[in-house]
Amino acid sequence: MAQKLTMSFRNTAGKTVTMSLADPRPDITAADVTTVMDAIIAKNVFSSSGGDLVVKERAVVIDTTENELYNAG
Template identity: 55%
Template structure:
């Protein structure tokens, strides 16, 4: 499973991460940066450290899950 992780800094200096499962195939850095800019500009999320003020990084994490046993 792939997860897009977008990391922002808030006004209090802490990092805030938003994780989205199954991002579209072929998503580009430019597309992600545009979305992150929109999130900052529209101030759509509240954090305990204040407003989101800047982008830190974005990554796609690819995880393989193997079930060892199930009850």
């Protein structure tokens, strides 16, 4: 099962901007993610077509399972 950490922010235009990171640490905590999200906003690490990221909205770890239905290889 694969996992990804998805972090959502609001930009200056009021739109939601989401970024995902594959394979987060298994022991990651809400405090870890909040600290990183605060740093992304404070240091203006990323921007979007709607402007700078200004507010944290949400962070989740998503588990995915792959069920292969066909493989030509």
